[in-house]
Amino acid sequence: MTIPDCCAPTTPVAVTTCPTCGSTGRTVQLVTLKALLTPAALATLDPGEAHRFCPDSACDVVYFSASRTYRQAEVKVPVFQKDGRGSAPACYCFGHTRADLEQATREGGAAAIPQVIQAHIQAGRCGCEVNNPQGSCCLGNVNRTLAALQTPAETGRAGCC
Ligand SMILES: [Zn+2]
Structure with missing residues (x-):
């Protein structure tokens, strides 16, 4: 880590939060x-800036840079981390929504979904960088969602009683 230099105006400020x-x-x-x-938001994009994804479910900001934020209304697709509806995609490339994961969990077929996604990734079909607003692989979201869905049904021991 370097010490921030307040006297170097040509160095872009690294905004990480x-x-x-x-x-x-x-x-x-x-x-x-x-x-x-969205086209209107893209028209204001500064390609020289670094952009980051805000993962907070309660925050409307999807992307931020040193000079600008982009909110959910400026992104063409629902953002899984911020949109709690069943219709929100967990896997954008192969079209698994939150509701699909819930249904598969109820029907006992949840384990097949990450396996199918994994097979597509290995076959080189994954396009998360252009499909998923987080810009990276969805498998972590899918696995975390499935784990959270399975916890209450699976255990009495997780409860405080
Ligand atoms: Zn935020």
């Missing part, structure tokens, strides 16, 4: 914003 909620955001490739911003 969302200016609205303070969450740390991971860097997103420019191609993700180009693919998923």
Whole structure:
């Protein structure tokens, strides 16, 4: 880590936390914003800036840079982390929604979904950088969602009683 130099105006400020909620955001490739911003929002994009994804479910900001934030209304697709509806995609490339994961869990077929996604990834079909607003692989979201869905049914021991 370097010590910030307040006297170097030509160095871009590295903004790593969302200016609205303070969450740390991971860097997103420019191609993700180009693919998923609405036309009006894309028209204001500064390709020279670094952009990060805000993962906080309660925060309306999807992307932020040193000078600008992009909110959910400026992104063409529902953002899984921020949209709690069943219709929100967990896997954007192969079309598994939150409701699909819930249904598969109820029907006992949840384990097949990450396996299918994994097979597509291995076959080189995954396009998360242009389909998924987080700009990276969805498998973590899918696995976390499935684990959360399975916890209450699976255990009495997780409860406080
Ligand atoms: Zn935020």
